[in-house]
Amino acid sequence: MWITKYTTKNDQVRYKYSERYIDPLTNKNKIVSISMPKNNSQSRKEAMLRLNDKIQKKIKESSTINIDSLTFVAALDEWFVHYKNTAGVKVSTIYNKESSIKTIKSAIGKDILIKKMTTRYLQEIFNEWYKSKKRSNSTMKNLRSVIKKVFLYVQLQYGLEDLRAIQNVELPNRQKSRSEVLAIRNNYLEDNEVKEIIDVLEQMQSEGGYGRYLRNVMVLRYAVEFQTLNGMRIGELIAIQNKDIDYENKKLDINGTYVRASYNNSGDHGYKDTTKTESSYRTIDLTDRSIEILKKLELENRKSIQWDDNFNDNDYIFTNTVGNPLDTMYIGRVLKKAVERTTITKKVTTHTFRHTHISRLAQMNINLRAIQSRVGHSDSNTTLMIYTHVTETMSKEMINKLNLIGY
Incomplete structure (x- = not known):
């Protein structure tokens, strides 16, 4: 979400709150906006809720995706909008989730269908994260948690029957060195x-x-x-x-x-x-x-x-x-x-x-x-x-x- 200050024709100061989302029909970025008279903590929280509500309606109106054509990345974007709208968490928590989502998107192809994902496919991703970046155990758990929540969301919203792809993933457990x-x-x-x-x-x-x-x-x-x-x-x-x-x-x-x-x-x-x-x-x-x-x-x-x-x-x-x-x-x-x-x-x-x-x-x-x-x-x-x-x-x-x- 970003905020733009502007002045109306009547010389009143207003604030335009905007947010991007992925249109599930075109897979392109789109923007929704609302206008509010203030820019403070309460206004930002209210704006986030109202923007997320608008995005959910836009997605529902334009979506023709079903479980057979749903990609994981599209499901991830849709889940994140739902999460921001319902989780009631701090702004800094949302910020940290965005970081995790960026990591996940860099590893999973845009055309990968969530229905076709396997444990072996996901396990190789986690193994590579472990080998190349030496991520901590807590970071690995957080990444798996986000992916699992996406699967659960798709199960509820689209009727995904099989969750074994993520449930059977085993996290590499890096032992801390004596110095650590x-x-x-x-x-x-x-x-x-x-x-x-x-x-x-x-x-x-x-x-x-x-x-x-x-x-x-x-x-x-x-x-x-x-x-x-x-x-x-x-x-x-x-x-x-x-x-x-x-x-x-x-x-x-x-x-x-x-x-x-x-x-x-x-x-x-x-x-x-x-x-x-x-x-x-x-x-x-x-x-x-x-x-x-x-x-x-x-x-x-x-x-x-x-x-x-x-x-x-x-x-x-x-x-x-x-x-x-x-x-x-x-x-x-x-x-x-x-x-x-x-x-x-x-x-x-x-x-x-x-x-x-x-x-x-x-x-x-x-x-x-x-x-x-x-x-x-x-x-x-x-x-x-x-x-x-x-x-x-x-x-x-x-x-x-x-x-x-x-x-």
């Missing part, structure tokens, strides 16, 4: 390592540069510390707004994640979307230092609102020079440069600071359920994986210390 396992298990930092990164970011800021760079590095420095102290996802952190903070009671309402505009092709920078899962909606207690960081950045933003005409007051806290939340790709690039200037040999991403927070709580012997609730894990196994590793490390350290005791 250790990298996952050791995806957290010690206190001195976090401090080293913060020190380097402060040094990068003191080395000078133009104003935009200085502010962004300053905000990133506080983001690193805040994420380590509170364990939220980076998308949740940059989505924090002043209205989410209860300074008096030292609490933070985590109620969304920030989605970049590239996910929806709109003209704005992005918007605040729903959290990853229902469990991700949570209210957490904040440390005194966390409150200090939020007040520091809030003060910087108020100064920018007062003195900089280009600064947009969107109520966000971790902002760049124009008032938009820091871009996650930018954060990754600068963080990588900072880590390269430290003695740290581990791979460090923003998620490392989230794991670091969980590890700290485990070392404090905090209850597993309490940790799960604080960091918004819907699956306790995710928390347990980090929790167990840390407690195992603590046990080894205990034995090492006991071995030093002698009488």
Whole structure:
């Protein structure tokens, strides 16, 4: 979906929402559009539903395809329209599905009839994906899930009788190397390592540069510390707004994640979307230092609102020079440069600071359920994986210390 701003004859600002679809009769791209008075999160969601409804009607009106002539690619396009219209998922999830669909289309020919597809044909595709791209097990499962959903859709809509082609596909299971396992298990930092990164970011800021760079590095420095102290996802952190903070009671309402505009092709920078899962909606207690960081950045933003005409007051806290939340790709690039200037040999991403927070709580012997609730894990196994590793490390350290005791 993309959005075009225009002015009517009466000088009213309107927004044209458009979406492409594949006409099943001609197999060509066509476009449907609707006009709306606003361009905000609610309008975009409503527009997506209305456009998908129009596309479904267009497809139904023009389609003369039956199960004997239905190609897999045509079925995939039709299923995706249905999925967007009925799944009720986040925009970022739709974006990820589009990536999977692109991969699948690159491997399956346009003229392949879904009724004629065999397990052997699909198995060779999955084997090739595994050999050539070294895709992860989770990626392979996601690709198979999309293909399976297409088959199920065709079964319901066109009466496809045999689903064995996809049901019998076996996924190659790539075993993680020892270094990969250790990298996952050791995806957290010690206190001195976090401090080293913060020190380097402060040094990068003191080395000078133009104003935009200085502010962004300053905000990133506080983001690193805040994420380590509170364990939220980076998308949740940059989505924090002043209205989410209860300074008096030292609490933070985590109620969304920030989605970049590239996910929806709109003209704005992005918007605040729903959290990853229902469990991700949570209210957490904040440390005194966390409150200090939020007040520091809030003060910087108020100064920018007062003195900089280009600064947009969107109520966000971790902002760049124009008032938009820091871009996650930018954060990754600068963080990588900072880590390269430290003695740290581990791979460090923003998620490392989230794991670091969980590890700290485990070392404090905090209850597993309490940790799960604080960091918004819907699956306790995710928390347990980090929790167990840390407690195992603590046990080894205990034995090492006991071995030093002698009488």
